Amino acid sequence: MQRRKKRPRTRLRERYERRFYEILRELSIPLVILHFTLAAGTLGYMWLSGGDFINSFYMTVITIGTIGYGEVVRGSDSTAGRIFTTFLALGGIGVFTSTITVIARVLFKEELQNLWRRLSMMNAIDKLEEHYILAGFDEVTAELARLLERRGVPFVVLDDTREGLARIAARQLPYYLPEPPFEQETLLAAGIRRAGGLVVNLGDDARNISIIAVARLLRPGKDDFSIYSFASSPENAERLEELGANRAFYPGRMVAGRLAAYLFHPESDYLVTLFDRLAFGEETDVDLLEVAVEEGSPWAGRTVGELRAELGVNVVALRRPDGRLELDLNDRLVVKPGSRLLLFGRAARLEKLRERLEEAHEHA
Secondary structure (H helix, E strand, O other), rough: OOOOOOOOOOHHHHHHHHHHHHHHHHHHHHHHHHHHHHHHHHHHHHHHOOOHHHHHHHHHHHHHHHOOOOOOOOOOOHHHHHHHHHHHHHHHHHHHHHHHHHHHHOOOHHHHHHHHHHHHHHHHHHOOOOOOOEEEOHHHHHHHHHHHHHHHOOOOEOOOOOHHHHHHHOOOOOOEEOOOOHHHHHHHHHHOOOOOEEEEEEOOHHHHHHHHHHHHOOOOOOOOOOOEEEOHHHHHHHHHHOOOOOEEEEEHHHHHHHHHHHHHHHHHHHHHHEEEEEEEEOOOOOEEEEEEEOOOOOOOOOOOHHHHHHHHOOOEEEOOOOEEOOOOOOOOOOOOOEEEEEEEEEEEHHHHHHHHHHHHHHHH
């Protein structure tokens, strides 16, 4: 049986663990004193009883714990035994109650509970692969998170602002880190080396630039790791793309373009709505998938009709290797290497095709 490869520990995890054990270290002195008291009481009663360990330990516990079931050890009812019990009770009861108080205070400390939750969450994040990282959690990113949840796509949210953390708590998100998103240790803890992409929405172009720069140092390839960012203007959107983002979006242009589609095609409201929902990930029953047919692909050299019958989806468009777009496809058209197919069909079916293509690419 193949064992799961152990993930390297991040500096953020080490910082959490160090602080966690620092808090627990507050228990060391009270527990040592309690242990010494139990040992002294047990040894004293063993001396009085002639070596009865179990009853001596039991007598010590009921004495300092103020339970007091009576004198259960031979010799404890003697003058020496009662003097010993008196001094043990005077010192031991205070030690016992103080220790219990310290243990309760430490274990119910809010910081300790928060650290425990964060460490547990980081253990869960370490198991994620091909997930998305959402840096910043405002209303727009919260809506994106809702769409990702509907598709069953895992994601990790990074936000250290009061407003963002309040939204995270209200949504009860399973994976998040309340740390500055633009710090390298935060991105590493979020699993950026295994992630499929990063969405940057920190509300400020300078902060967006900083996280894009750090992310590109960790994942330099644009083909295997996509970064999508929001920008405050079209000019800044271009600048963010030059600095490493695959795409940068100006929200005003996006909303205007979406509204324009309805204004320009009022007679095709259903069709516009359908493609609109497909483009924005709001449609879960059907979907579109763009596929590159490379040299050696099992789809290369096949006709469109054969692919439609075999795949169980509709081939709605084909882009030839020379860049020409074919929309009027007949079943006899041969798909050549270097072409790109646009498939339309049930989302579940397209997802299976995507997995088949990924497996074929891995074995190629």
